[in-house]
Amino acid sequence: MEQPSRIEYLKRGALMGGAVGVCLGFAFGTYHILRFGPSQGGYLSTLSRYMISSAGSFALFMGIGSFIRSEPSKNMMLKQYLEQHRSHGFANLPVEVLERKRWDRKF
Amino acid sequence: MSRYGDYTRDPCPWVILNDTGGAFAMGAIGSGIWHFVKGAKNSPKGERIIGAITAVKARAPVLGGNFAVWGGLFSTFDCTLKGIRQKEDPWNLIASGFLTGGVLAARGGIGASARSAAFGAFALALIEGISIAASKFFAPSPMIQMPDLQPPPNVSA
Known part of the structure; x- marks a missing residue:
């Protein structure tokens, strides 16, 4: 199974950050307007400025976050290895045991 | 971004270190781009490059540290809640966002702490909701994509 490229991760993260930022900007812009009143330019302008700036910053940071954290980790490589060598397993443990998280291991 | 049900992450005590470093890098790089442009x-004209570099040097590590x-406190709370509840679901993340916001604003008094905690929980709930929706939207469940059943070979011939 091929990993998507880093640019793909960046795009996906920025898209999700933009969505989150729009929602957060809407919520907090509304709160700010209700609490302090609109700044000059009226309600809609204040709200839209809030939403746009929040969406932009969230998209920037979440895009970079998913860009730099997108390398395949060791567990992923181990999983791929196990999938290729399914008959052997690893240390005589079945694959399901190895893929479990540490909490779930009762032994 | 969603951390739950992700099998490629480190096991729990170590994921705190991983998250702290990742969050530092994310903040430093993002803030570097932001303050480069802003600086x-x-x-003034003619000193734009040196002004931009000075702004980045002064401000990017600060935001990275924040x-x-x-991220480190959030991951710590997440691991703690996972250990206590023995469960992994989005409520862990929302509760740890709440606790992180509350603890980090604790010096401002109970009001500021409550406001910051509510902000953290709300933001995490939003991120989790959107990432669950996005994962449903982008990758439909693999159960649907059943392979076509081949008819059995004709053995009577």
């Missing part, structure tokens, strides 16, 4: 814009504190 170049706010410098991100690292947030």
Whole structure:
């Protein structure tokens, strides 16, 4: 199974950050307007400025976050290895045991 | 971004270190881009590059450190809640966002702490909701994509 490229991760993260930022900007812009009143330019302008700036910053940071954290980790490589060598397993443990998280291991 | 049900992450105590470093890098790089542009814009003409570099040097590590504190504390609370509840679901993340926001604003008094905690929980709930929706939207469940059943070979011939 091929990993998507880093640019793909960046795009996906920025898209999700933009969505989150729009929602957060809407919520907090509304709160700010209700609490302090609109700044000059009226309600809609204040709200839209809030939403746009929040969406932009969230998209920037979440895009970079998913860009730099997108390398395949060791567990992923181990999983791929196990999938290729399914008959052997690893240390005589079945694959399901190895893929479990540490909490779930009762032994 | 969603951390739950992700099998490629480290096991729990170590994921705190991983998250702290990742959050520092994310904050430092993002803030570096942001303050490079801002510093170049706010410098007089002819000194734009040096002004931008000075702004980045002064401000990018600060935001990186803030991100690292947030991410590390968040991951610590997440692991703690996972250990206590023995469960992994989005409520862990929302509760740890709440606790992180509350603890980091604790010096401002109970009001500021409650406001920051509500902000953290709300933001995490939003991120989780959107990432669950996005994962449903982008990758439909693999159960649907059943392979076509081949008819059995004709053995009577």
